[in-house]
Amino acid sequence: xxxxxxxxxxxxxxxxxxxxxxxxxxxxxxxxxxxxxxxxxxxxxxxxxxxxxxxxxxxxxxxxxxxxxxxxxxxxxxxxxxxxxxxxxxxxxxxxxxxxxxxxxxxxxxxxxxx
Amino acid sequence: xxxxxxxxxxxxxxxxxxxxxxxxxxxxxxxxxxxxxxxxxxxxxxxxxxxxxxxxxxxxxxxxxxxxxxxxxxxxxxxxxxxxxxxxxxxxxxxxxxxxxxxxxxxxxxxxx
Numbered sequence: 186x187x188x189x190x191x192x193x194x195x196x197x198x199x200x201x202x203x204x205x206x207x208x209x210x211x212x213x214x215x216x217x218x219x220x221x222x223x224x225x226x227x228x229x230x231x232x233x234x235x236x237x238x239x240x241x242x243x244x245x246x247x248x249x250x251x252x253x254x255x256x257x258x259x260x261x262x263x264x265x266x267x268x269x270x271x272x273x274x275x276x277x278x279x280x281x282x283x284x285x286x287x288x289x290x291x292x293x294x295x296x297x298x299x300x
Numbered sequence: 301x302x303x304x305x306x307x308x309x310x311x312x313x314x315x316x317x318x319x320x321x322x323x324x325x326x327x328x329x330x331x332x333x334x335x336x337x338x339x340x341x342x343x344x345x346x347x348x349x350x351x352x353x354x355x356x357x358x359x360x361x362x363x364x365x366x367x368x369x370x371x372x373x374x375x376x377x378x379x380x381x382x383x384x385x386x387x388x389x390x391x392x393x394x395x396x397x398x399x400x401x402x403x404x405x406x407x408x409x410x411x412x413x
Contacts, residue, residue, distance in 0.1 A: 227403035241399050275343050282398040286332035291343035
């Protein structure tokens with residue numbers, strides 16, 4: 186099973202709301218990723234967790250707060266977002282970060298709209 | 301850092317024809333090159349990948365070739381079908397930048413029945 190699941194599929198929120206995106210995988214992978222994807226653009230890396238510890242933060246604004254409660258779960262907490270944050274948020278996982286050659290498996294994404 | 305260029309940005313073929321998408325990369329340390337297919341409203345799905353110790357890899361109608369000297373790799377789809385219509389992304393990564401894949405800008409492939 187190479188499935189990464191994400192909830193919710195769609196999310197509409199106001200600029201003052203607090204919401205969370207959830208990602209789950211049961212492949213035993215120890216690296217998990219958050220990407221942001223705008224229309225007609227490639228995925229843009231936001232965060233990488235390795236063995237439940239934040240390994241990479243691509244200078245993402247603090248209104249995005251990642252959390253990795255355990256090896257299977259990855260959350261992205263959202264607060265005080267701007268309309269330009271509207272995008273498809275993708276989660277991915279891979280076996281680990283060793284060697285940079287690990288295949289990443291993507292989830293279906295959460296379509297976020299900020300009003 | 302790594303830079304990946306992908307061409308063409310759009311490609312339209314007749315059903316049954318072949319399609320070729322090309323990518324070039326800049327970092328000679330890159331050693332892993334996956335290709336993703338993204339259908340409308342879905343996340344990218346890996347369709348084939350190649351590592352730097354291999355020159356060519358094939359999986360049914362899909363093949364990838366890698367030229368390390370020239371720093372380019374290509375996706376070949378034969379006997380295209382309408383369900384091959386999607387956006388295709390190439391990517392490159394290396395051990396020195398583990399976790400940071402660099403993606404090409406994508407190719408929108410349309411297969412006309």
